[in-house]
Amino acid sequence: LDRVGGYDTRYGRWGYEHLDLSNRIYNAGLTSFRFADVVGSEDLIFSCDERTKVGSSVSDIERFHLVRNLKTRSEASYTSAEYREFRTRPVGAAAQNVVLTTYLTAQPDPQRGTTWTPNYADLAELRRSVERHGRRLVVLHDCLDEPDTDLVTHVRVAPGGAFGSPYFHRWLCWWRYLREHPDIDQVWCVDGTDVEMLRDPFPEMDDRLYVGDEPAPLCIPWMVYQHGGSAKLLQFLSDNRGVPLLNCGLTGGRRETVLEFCRDMFDFCVTNAREAGPLDMGPFNYVARTWYAGMIVHGRQVSTEFRKFDRVSTESWWRHK
Known part of the structure; x- marks a missing residue:
């Protein structure tokens, strides 16, 4: 959080923000693997969202457009180590x-x-x-x-x-x-x-x-x-x-x-x-x-x-x- 910040809110309601954060963490030298995982994780976690076992707040047609339109930003993050502010304003500052x-x-x-x-x-x-x-x-x-x-x-x-x-x-x-x-x-x-x-x-x-x-x-x-x-x-x-x-x-x-x-x-x-x-x-x-x-x-x-x-x-x- 101190080095690269948090999620990039420009991704909006859905898609790619977790890949973006992983890219920035890796490019900042904070981990040895871009997408680290443990062996056999598919048996440890069942993602209802990934398997479409639960409803989504993002419709299929909206998801289609988001995948297409956000791809450019996601690809650009592959080499990025920039800091993304994740707080709305500095602590103690009057809004x-x-x-x-x-x-x-x-x-x-x-x-x-x-x-x-x-x-x-x-x-x-x-x-x-x-x-x-x-x-x-x-x-x-x-x-x-x-x-x-x-x-x-x-x-x-x-x-x-x-x-x-x-x-x-x-x-x-x-x-x-x-x-x-x-x-x-x-x-x-x-x-x-x-x-x-x-x-x-x-x-x-x-x-x-x-x-x-x-x-x-x-x-x-x-x-x-x-x-x-x-x-x-x-x-x-x-x-x-x-x-x-x-x-x-x-x-x-x-x-x-x-x-x-x-x-x-x-x-x-x-x-x-x-x-x-x-x-x-x-x-x-x-x-x-x-x-x-x-x-x-x-x-x-x-x-x-x-x-x-x-x-x-x-x-x-x-x-x-």
Whole structure:
């Protein structure tokens, strides 16, 4: 536990996490055998789960998708000796829940082809809604000069952005902030200009990864057009063409989970930027469904239907357009 930590929660509800832990223990030099066992163990232990003698909380179809989608992460762990934190926060630290957003105007918006003129009013709707629920909002920005309040904190970040994309830069900003604030328990990383908190999500969250979505299927023409230069993403879109399109404007969960997700997102974006383009919708869907398949929650509990401008929902935590 001191050397390699515990289970990797990114495996979610089922599959591979025990192999991952054994790999890390072995690669750290803590055992001479990767999967140690005793002679004749099949006569000592009868696994009802393995022999399907008991019911499972994971359906056969869900298990099929988890095996396929988690295989990449499991194979990567074969040479890993990394430490995986297994506690929700440092012992004795006071927990806090926060909403993070970014407001980055130093570089042009590659989706719209324009440079944003800083205007603090753009964040007014999000700010008011978070304050209304008594929650804390942290704005990571490169252009504002606003005083902090009891519930709103403004943090200036260095202007920049890998490969000229603020869509990539925001994941780096979120990752750095979460890395530097281990006192955070739960967090949401949200778009700043078209998102509104309708209900307080924090009391109802667990250890899963919550994301936004859209009514369209994954493999829509817009996605193919934006990411057509990446063979990896095109194959992913083709293989998963009928699944719901996830939207990167809403990402929430435990600090440790979201911290890792932000790092994985930034790594994927900058590694594949030249082929995949400067937008992050394709990488978001790829990383979420490939590396976090067992953890994803989306739907009307998380957000209203995209672009419906629904402010009266009593079911959804967030309105996203």
